[in-house]
Amino acid sequence: MYHHSSHASHPAAGSAAGVLDPVPADSRDAIHFQRCTWCATAMFHRLLCPVCQGSELRTERSEGVGTVRHSTVVHRNTPAARNVSLIEMAEGFVVRGRVMGPPVGIHSGDRVRLSTAQDPVRGEPVFQLLDEPYRGAWT
Numbered sequence: 001m002y003h004h005s006s007h008a009s010h011p012a013a014g015s016a017a018g019v020l021d022p023v024p025a026d027s028r029d030a031i032h033f034q035r036c037t038w039c040a041t042a043m044f045h046r047l048l049c050p051v052c053q054g055s056e057l058r059t060e061r062s063e064g065v066g067t068v069r070h071s072t073v074v075h076r077n078t079p080a081a082r083n084v085s086l087i088e089m090a091e092g093f094v095v096r097g098r099v100m101g102p103p104v105g106i107h108s109g110d111r112v113r114l115s116t117a118q119d120p121v122r123g124e125p126v127f128q129l130l131d132e133p134y135r136g137a138w139t
Helices: 016-020
Strands: 032-036 057-061 065-074 082-089 094-099 111-116 126-129
Parallel strands (some): 094 126
Antiparallel strands (some): 032 057, 082 094, 111 126
C-alpha cells in the first residue's frame, strides 16, 4: 500500500520514483520510458535497472514506433474480442498495449506506430499498423 505524507519531498523529474507520478496532460500523446544512466538500458516503468540494478534513471520520450513481438486475442472481461500485444519500441524497451484492427490480423513482426498513449478505458497504449499486411496477396 502506498502512503503519501504531506511532509514527503517530491522526486525530481527523471528520478526512479517519478515513474509512479501521473502523466502530465500535455504528454498523453507520447510514451515516456526510463534509461539507465550507468549502462544505458531502456526500460518501461521500472524503479531499478533490470541489467545493473542502478537507480539513476532518466526519463526520455519515445518516437512511438515499434514492432509487435507477441499478440494474443482476449475474449474475457470485454464485450468483443480484443488483442493484447507486446510491442518492442525502437528505443529498446517493451510495452504492453493494443493494436487497432481485427484481433486475428495482428502478428509478430508487424510494424506499428503509437496512436494514443493511453486508452481511455484500459489505460494502456494503443498502436496502429504502419504497413498494410500483405498476407494473402500471393494467393
